[in-house]
Amino acid sequence: MNVPLSAGAVAFVCLLTLAVGAFGLRVSRATSDFYVAGRTVTPFRNASAIGGEYLSAASFLGIAGLVYDRGVDMLWFPVGYTVGYVVLLVLVAAPLRRSGAYTLPDFAEARLESRRVRLVCSVLVVGIGWLYLLPQLAGAGITLALVTGAPLWLGGAVVTVVVVLSVAAGGMRSITLVQAMQYWLKLTAIAVPAFVLLAVWAQDGGPGPVADLAWRLPLAGPGDEHGLYRTYSLLLALALGTMGLPHVLVRFYTNPDGGGARRTTVTVIALLGAFYVFTPLYGVLGRTYLPSLPEGARVDSVTLRLPSEMLPGLGGELLTAVLAGGAFAAFLSTASGLTVSVTGVISQDLLRPVLARLSGGDHSEVRAFRLAAVLAAAVPYAVSPVIGDISLATMVGLAFAVAASTFAPLLVLGVWWPRLTTAGAAAGLVVGGVLATGAVTATLALGELGGWPGALLAQPGAWTVPVAAAVAVGVSLATPHRIPRGTGRTLARLHTPEGARART
């Protein structure tokens, strides 16, 4: 590999991110800017920003790796990542914007009028955010190690430092700009090399992938024990998990109104589809040109190995550099989106009470935000080695499963069901959170178990989501006296179009 070229591409992406972040510092003055960019972001830029934030290490490297490794069944990953926005659109997009809250805990407290439920949500946001940050940092380590020979810890450290600097300096307005730019950067970085490699492939006479039938045919792989269950469970977790991701929801508050939130989501779906058409190509071409990876290499690295294999010389090295830069854009954008959300929750709900007590109310809000940013990014970096050999996309899938088992029932019931009670919502969150994190922890600690236990723990969505929702509904029905007093008023606000509200 050409080290200076790839290292240069990575450094360029990092510096660009920092530069745009620093530019944002000059425009973010009031504290509300720090959180949601003053709500003045246009739908198209907002959609680009959501796409930029959402396309993570799992999308950029992980899907190609899984398709390379296990074939057609893995295409459900990008399908699920995209379909999640359709579900979000039809169930919660406009009402969430109309709720007028900034974060998931804000929504929970406004809807359920309970500080305790808010606290549970805060803890969950931090947990899901950290779980999702792990694969970003691990992916950065893998990428930098592969293209420059740097030690494995360095990539994650670079991402952590860049993210903390840009988040702490500019808050969200700068992040919105950074994220919108990152989407187009990533699309270019994945699409241009794909076209070049396809041209090379066509010139070679279009050889077919070197793979067995199990790879080619759906639901046929040997590693797919209980494949039908795994497929449905994955799809459910991804489809419902999207709405519960802390860094996705915060973006919806930057839309001008409920209708704007919907239009933004439609654009997001189109943008994601444009990106996901390209990623599996790397897995298929990998099967064609790289039938086996070197000993000990992770499948996640197949995208980055492909160009130099297909196109030896400067051309391949250039493409590798472009892909490495794009991958870093993916790590940086997702990690900063997550860090902003986790930072907001840590500084508002966890750090503020402590600081207020320590300093007698005389602490600086901005300084608390910055301290929280350091905490939000440093903790996952410290524990990122635990993910070991688990593939990046699988890891991200686990974060989705936790989000789907906790926030999805809360949001859907909160938006549509007037009889949801404080006790019901809290019970659903706790049960869903405990079951899903239990399954995730077991998978991380024990590896793949095989058989039904393995399938149920590796893809917990299909049972944890219904159990959590049933608990929330059951407990709500059993505690009808604990329906929040303002429920009717809140639901009216969530569903009344702005046009009707403003007419005088």
Place this chain on the structure above:
Amino acid sequence: MDEPSEPRPQQTRHTRRVRVTSSRRGAARPAGGAALSRDLAEQTGLGEIYLQGLLRAQLRLSLTVLGVGVLALGGLPVLFLAVPATRELGVLGIPFPWLVLGGLVYPVAALAARWYARAAERLERDFAEIVGRG
């Protein structure tokens, strides 16, 4: 369409740095308007009936989209298992499952989303018109 501006968090402006002394809890409160708009907010009389109608229509629309989506996507694995020929069927040189999951899903999802967004907006426009007349 100008929405009443939502109350901002209490801010104290210094020359450079800003402190926020209250959190965003209980962020936005609806502002009053005409009688019907107030009905909506206050959950009284005619407004509530209209709003319930809107809610039900929106929910029906959402469930329709979800139902079609579940049948279409959820039906694919069943189709692959029930009719094994579909797993190997080549369309334009690409096997059918690869073509659907790797490409066709996305434009269909985007079109369905656009159709939903327009239908939902139409429901809201009708509602706003009724409220405006009332």
